[in-house]
Amino acid sequence: MTCKVGLLGLGTVGTGVAKILQDPVDRHPLLQEIEIARIGVRSLLKPRDVEFPDGYITEDLQSIVADPEIDIVVEVMGGIEPAKRLILTAIANGKHIVTANKAVIARYGDEIFTAAKEHGVYVMLEAAVCGGIPVIQALKQSLGANRITGITGIINGTTNYILSRMHAEGAEFENTLEDAQRLGYAEADPTADVDGFDAADKIAILASLAFGDRIKLDDIYREGIRTITSADIAWAKDLGFVIKLLGIARRSNDKTEKGIEIRVHPTLVPQTHPLASINGVTNAIRVEGDPIGEVVFSGPGAGSGATASAVVADIVNVVAALKASSKGASNEINQLMGCSHDRYATLSPIQNIATQYYVRLIAQDKPGVIGDLGACFGKHLVSIQTILQRNIHDGFAEIIVVTQTVSEQNFQAAIADLKNLAALHSIPTLIRVL
Ligand SMILES: NC(=O)C1=CN([C@@H]2O[C@H](COP(=O)(O)OP(=O)(O)OC[C@H]3O[C@@H](n4cnc5c(N)ncnc54)[C@H](OP(=O)(O)O)[C@@H]3O)[C@@H](O)[C@H]2O)C=CC1
Numbered sequence: 001m002t003c004k005v006g007l008l009g010l011g012t013v014g015t016g017v018a019k020i021l022q023d024p025v026d027r028h029p030l031l032q033e034i035e036i037a038r039i040g041v042r043s044l045l046k047p048r049d050v051e052f053p054d055g056y057i058t059e060d061l062q063s064i065v066a067d068p069e070i071d072i073v074v075e076v077m078g079g080i081e082p083a084k085r086l087i088l089t090a091i092a093n094g095k096h097i098v099t100a101n102k103a104v105i106a107r108y109g110d111e112i113f114t115a116a117k118e119h120g121v122y123v124m125l126e127a128a129v130c131g132g133i134p135v136i137q138a139l140k141q142s143l144g145a146n147r148i149t150g151i152t153g154i155i156n157g158t159t160n161y162i163l164s165r166m167h168a169e170g171a172e173f174e175n176t177l178e179d180a181q182r183l184g185y186a187e188a189d190p191t192a193d194v195d196g197f198d199a200a201d202k203i204a205i206l207a208s209l210a211f212g213d214r215i216k217l218d219d220i221y222r223e224g225i226r227t228i229t230s231a232d233i234a235w236a237k238d239l240g241f242v243i244k245l246l247g248i249a250r251r252s253n254d255k256t257e258k259g260i261e262i263r264v265h266p267t268l269v270p271q272t273h274p275l276a277s278i279n280g281v282t283n284a285i286r287v288e289g290d291p292i293g294e295v296v297f298s299g300p301g302a303g304s305g306a307t308a309s310a311v312v313a314d315i316v317n318v319v320a321a322l323k324a325s326s327k328g329a330s331n332e333i334n335q336l337m338g339c340s341h342d343r344y345a346t347l348s349p350i351q352n353i354a355t356q357y358y359v360r361l362i363a364q365d366k367p368g369v370i371g372d373l374g375a376c377f378g379k380h381l382v383s384i385q386t387i388l389q390r391n392i393h394d395g396f397a398e399i400i401v402v403t404q405t406v407s408e409q410n411f412q413a414a415i416a417d418l419k420n421l422a423a424l425h426s427i428p429t430l431i432r433v434l
């Protein structure tokens, strides 16, 4: 029996999927039994990298999700609407779903998995998190015996590509972002990458799988990389760090009932840490659990071929599951997605964390400034580990402070005081240290 796929989207990822399905030789044998039936796009006038006979490609995506011939709908169009509506319609029409759309899953996974359960279909999303890295399958199944305690990862390819080039070449942010877009790494609206929204969507999905509860995106603390300058990159290097945008989810030590902490922010990572050497579009996710200890997954986190690899693996898994069971989808597979739980996790607020901080500021270069600065920190019990000063120009100095591990609340109180110092010339840049 041939399994028919309806592809929603023929952009970076969709083209990669089409190329694999058109060339199945020497890949998984089930690929011989899978064929693309129709493809939906926004404009028929756009030139394509793959060829299909006339009539295969349409602008009428609704006709694909309603087509009784189609078994699996592969949603690689992105965005919230019409993607969400098309997914729900496809499910209502009994079609299995494979999606790379973390934005939709992180916001509407709830509704989508409930509908999937009702209609007895699979929803697969390996490609939604970290492109080609099989981390979803690992958390769903291979690590299922473990009590997961933490996930720390570089989970956005675009920002890692930008930061790596800033480190390696002293490149500027804007130029590298354009290159990431050209290479097909960035989201249609790259704000999602640069401001940490994409990483927040992904860490929400990973945390949901790891800890078993649904996650409200608005509860996740999020910062992007826009404020990181070449000066921070250079100072980080001198101090023995690299700057990475990390997604962190872990059971907190906070003794209140708010037991999970989830955050996305730029982080100073010691050069000796395994995540420090993960460069370019490569992603890496470190999972800590009991009894396994620690396991690290690494590979290409974005791009056409890498992401298509994960999408096609999901299609093969659905076909294999359907062949194994004539009774339709097994709800256990969806349950293993974590998203089928009804509870929402209560997240620990960012004020409850304790961490080291890097602070960079520009102040007047005159006697007493360092003392005033130390007094602001001291008043709020923020101990300083390192303080460095460099004269710049016209009577100003750049000052770098690395704190000891301090409570977020105390640190923010110290920064509020510091902002009132008359000698201060710039808004301080604040970066947490891993
Ligand atoms: N790029 C990557 O590396 C990765 C992407 N993803 C996810 O995969 C999904 C697709 O990303 P990507 O391939 O990069 O996106 P692209 O922008 O390259 O492609 C989107 C495709 O969907 C079609 N499309 C978009 N909106 C509509 C609409 N309203 N109606 C009809 N067709 C539409 C476009 O049509 P047309 O071609 O006519 O414009 C295009 O073919 C996103 O959810 C993204 O987050 C996940 C992991 C990695």
Ligand SMILES: N[C@@H](CC=O)C(=O)O
Pocket (backbone or CB within 6 Å): 128, 129, 130, 131, 155, 156, 157, 158, 159, 185, 186, 187, 193, 198, 301, 302, 303
């Ligand atoms: N824009 C995303 C694409 C993959 O999810 C990224 O850069 O990681």
